[in-house]
Amino acid sequence: MIVDLDTPELRDAFASEVADVNRRRLRVIGPIMVVVHIAHTWLFWVATGEHTLNAATLWALGRLVVAHAVMVPITGSLTVLVFRSRRRFVARMMAPAVATLYLVHGALCTALALISTQSVSTYVGYCLGMGVILCISTRAAMIAYCIGLATLVISLAVIAVGTAAFLATMPTCVTITAVGAALASLLHAARRREFRQRVTIERQRDQLGALNSDLERRVQAQVGEIVAHAAEVEQLNAQLRAQVRARSSELSLALARLAQQRGDGATVLRGTLLGGRFAVGDVIGEGAMGVVYQGIDRATGARVAIKVVQATSTHTLDALRRFAHEAGTAAAITHPAVVRMLDVDIADDGLLFQVQELIDGEPLARMLGRAWSPGDAARVGAVLCEALAAAHAVGVVHRDVKPENIMLTSSAPGLKLLDFGIAKLYEAVHGTGEAMTRTGMIVGTPAYMAPEQVLGASEVGDRADVYAVGVVLFRLLSGRPPFEADSPREMMMNRLLDEPPSLRAFEPLVPESLAQLVERCLARAPEGRPPAADLARQLASWADAVGAPPLEGSARVQREVAATQPARWSDDMSTF
Structure with missing residues (x-):
């Protein structure tokens, strides 16, 4: 039977393992995202120089430059913190914080992109990416994804993309938010089940080792008893052999003495x-x-x-x-x-x-x-x-x-x-x-x-x-x-x-x-x-x-x- 995480020690061990997994992943993703944000900042800034674009698009591109430029120092700071911090609290809170940050960032960028592209692909990418890359609990996923969706709704309302565009966009955004939260929850549950299985195997291994040790002690004790009994049996056999030799001598003497007292044709009567x-x-x-x-x-x-x-x-x-x-x-x-x-x-x-x-x-x-x-x-x-x-x-x-x-x-x-x-x-x-x-x-x-x-x-x-x-x-x-x-x-x-x-x-x-x-x-x-x-x-x-x-x-x-x-x-x- 697979053990449950029913003790504080097991729950703490699982939380530490999840934090360690997220730390290793963020150490790889963090530097990459800093470069990505720098690249986006430069590309959007170059795009603002196009005189053929209308004023609304240029305004949106300028806000995107700001959004990505702000993410460069934030992402860089978080990456440094991931590499240098050894505090358990920081390690455990890093993944939910990063997930919330990027869902908010994705919602803002999606609202700005709707002015010119009418596409929510940026928000879709961030929702799925956070669910797959980071291992976060169901509760943390629900909080992060709800904050991201709320940011998207508020941004669309403030930017005033239009009622038709708003109504057309919301079903897709709500759906992808639910899918992302469910995906994060399923992956977290799978890791939790794997952890429970490993703990079960380790416990069974420890129990088997204890049983083997107890069996060895019992076998050694039984071997000692057998050896002691064997020595007793050997003594009894020696006594029995001595008795047999003595009895054989008595029989031999009796035969020699009584052979002269009995005739050849004597028989034994029935019932004797x-x-x-x-x-x-x-x-x-x-x-x-x-x-x-x-x-x-x-x-x-x-x-x-x-x-x-x-x-x-x-x-x-x-x-x-x-x-x-x-x-x-x-x-x-x-x-x-x-x-x-x-x-x-x-x-x-x-x-x-x-x-x-x-x-x-x-x-x-x-x-x-x-x-x-x-x-x-x-x-x-x-x-x-x-x-x-x-x-x-x-x-x-x-x-x-x-x-x-x-x-x-x-x-x-x-x-x-x-x-x-x-x-x-x-x-x-x-x-x-x-x-x-x-x-x-x-x-x-x-x-x-x-x-x-x-x-x-x-x-x-x-x-x-x-x-x-x-x-x-x-x-x-x-x-x-x-x-x-x-x-x-x-x-x-x-x-x-x-x-x-x-x-x-x-x-x-x-x-x-x-x-x-x-x-x-x-x-x-x-x-x-x-x-x-x-x-x-x-x-x-x-x-x-x-x-x-x-x-x-x-x-x-x-x-x-x-x-x-x-x-x-x-x-x-x-x-x-």
Whole structure:
């Protein structure tokens, strides 16, 4: 909203601005008018020497000489005053005074000119000129123009130009007086509106500056609070990590002690309450390490999956402690494509159990009957790598990425990755050597194991998971694994001795750029494989480029998932 000149300060500022504008204009016009008056004086004086003119005309020319001669010193004095005076009153009154002076002068000259020319052009010129050149208020314009018109009427009456000439002249003179006054008033109003707009802009700028300053102060205060809260959270996290380590040690000791007290075939009865919170329901999956039950979280009413682990042998306490530590670390992974671990604990009778969210979906292993479209396969790989990147960021390596551990869902992000840390559980309970040889007890799945896993490297890095992603993509795009053999041992040897096959050799329709990404994942050396985060971005960009829908919006995924019952864990539970 444009501000009004409702305060003495604003009105005074506007008056000063108008006076300054008029001063600058009069400094230019004043010297010019002095020269004009001198020129008119000389021209009219020369004209009086013409003997052919009648007496009335000569009389009028003589009076015009006097009128212009008088204006020379007056205009000169006013010009000097404009240049030298610094008084505010003089500056403000100069424009109305000059306008009145020249309207009176124009009226006198017009009355004298009517004796010989019968023209009012002189008065017209002065009326319009004063309205355009000088910026005067409506009241000052009305006073000046009324004085000018009155002077014209009196002059015509005194000079006695004749009744007919008087009546013929007055309508034009009255009209041009009104037009001049209106023009001066409109131009003054326009300048007043412009001034108000500038004042409004300046006020808004000041208010915006004040708001910005206040916002900066508030932001700084909030940043200080956030920093203080972050320090508090860091302290709480340190305390929580210490508690997790202590609890992991307790679990490890309990496992070692209670493993000897329970038989291999023990099961959990329906309705059993574990941890005082989780009610055991129907069995939804079984494996070499234990049983997966559907359950209810009594605290929230949510459905959960309860994995009950039965340790059947006692190995080193350090190995058990490593598993408990990794289980606690896996619980720290927060990503929508990773199944949330809700609890890990040990029951009074020696059962080690993990509680995770229960997923409604379909294992990817049941959807490998035919090759996938490149776009949908790239979407699966992108979401899978995003989940792995979140795990790798907190130092957790999955070690057993395979279709059985990938659950496709109809809700975003369209995929859930299961069983973090399960390979470490096998190693802790059964021992590395035995786990690599016994059927169903392999640390990882042979078809998806990276070469460094096959060699039994003591520390398997995050690029082992990237290798498994490459195998999964190879199967999705070609309908077969990159290496085939009659036995797991032969398959692992092929992986060590042979170069990975070309994806396009089995499926020529796969675009070259996507095939190269998959083949990079299958590099034998870990350093030749891209990090999971980089691979996720590349696959997502590739899927976007070909217009593939989001994974949860894929027609194939929706069709397959809609036909299934709520999350049934894989029948092939070699890794749980």
